[in-house]
Amino acid sequence: MARPVKSRKVCRLPVCWDFYGNGGSGSGILLTVEEYETIRLIDYMGLSQEECARQMDGSRATIQALYTEARKKLARFLVEGASLKIEGGNYILCEQKAGGKGEKKMKIAVTYENGQVFQHFGHTEQFKIYEVEEGKVVASAVVDTNGQGHGALGGFLAEQGVDVLICGGIGGGARNALAAAGIQLFGGACGDADAQVASFLSGNLNYDPDVMCSHHGEGHGEGHHCGVHHGGDHGCGNHGCH
Missing domain, CATH: 3.30.420.130 (Dinitrogenase iron-molybdenum cofactor biosynthesis domain)
Structure with a gap:
């Protein structure tokens, strides 16, 4: 039986959820809320991956995978001019848990x-x-x-x-x-x-x-x-x- 996927802790939801490019090819890029949170904590807040893992209540390996995937998607968004949507994922809000x-x-x-x-x-x-x-x-x-x-x-x-x-x-x-x-x-x-x-x-x-x-x-x-x-x-x- 497959192990259930653990929800990652997210302390801030995005202000903007949709970003529009200049008509780049493809159906657009989907960034999950957990991937967004790794970008916010590591690139915006300046936390290390280990600190990010503690805050999101996940293993460092999992957070590293989420962060790497998020960076790839942001690079595609910038280079290709495609649209980007933040949506979905498996997460729980900090204030809900408290x-x-x-x-x-x-x-x-x-x-x-x-x-x-x-x-x-x-x-x-x-x-x-x-x-x-x-x-x-x-x-x-x-x-x-x-x-x-x-x-x-x-x-x-x-x-x-x-x-x-x-x-x-x-x-x-x-x-x-x-x-x-x-x-x-x-x-x-x-x-x-x-x-x-x-x-x-x-x-x-x-x-x-x-x-x-x-x-x-x-x-x-x-x-x-x-x-x-x-x-x-x-x-x-x-x-x-x-």
Whole structure:
């Protein structure tokens, strides 16, 4: 009897699922969600294949095979100008797994200012931390960062036992620090902090995985360099191949 294929853990779904080329030959390229996740974690987040395997709850050999196949498909997409669709696969979303089977409490942190999601991670002076059990908030508290900023904030959140961070803009160095600490990141969120947590728990959080502070570095330059890029309907019309 064949062994069942284990679902791989995916922590962020794509913002765009379809990419259109210039009428390249063939029926288009299909990239599975797990293959996409290996590209996001290794090429975008800068994780090693071993770190990626731990996060996706798979063997290194399996992750290496998924990553190699994904790179081949992306090369075809770029060279041939074919269309590309992200679809299907065998995966489970991180946030779906977190609330089930009587697991330990989840802690969600939100960059916080006056009830809203503060938009610059490196400059945040407060986090609101929510304790969640069985998919419901059972307690929350606002904590001060005590002047810590930038890279130190990842360690601060780890010390608080945080599992998930919801924030506005965030720099690449902080992304890597959070990933290394095993903290799931949902950047590009805005609005009322309590409402964003409720949306996350219902699986409807509107976030932007591509949000990034300017190349000057997190916390350097004016706050407006750290932007949130919501496109409304996320139609991703500018992401095609022209």
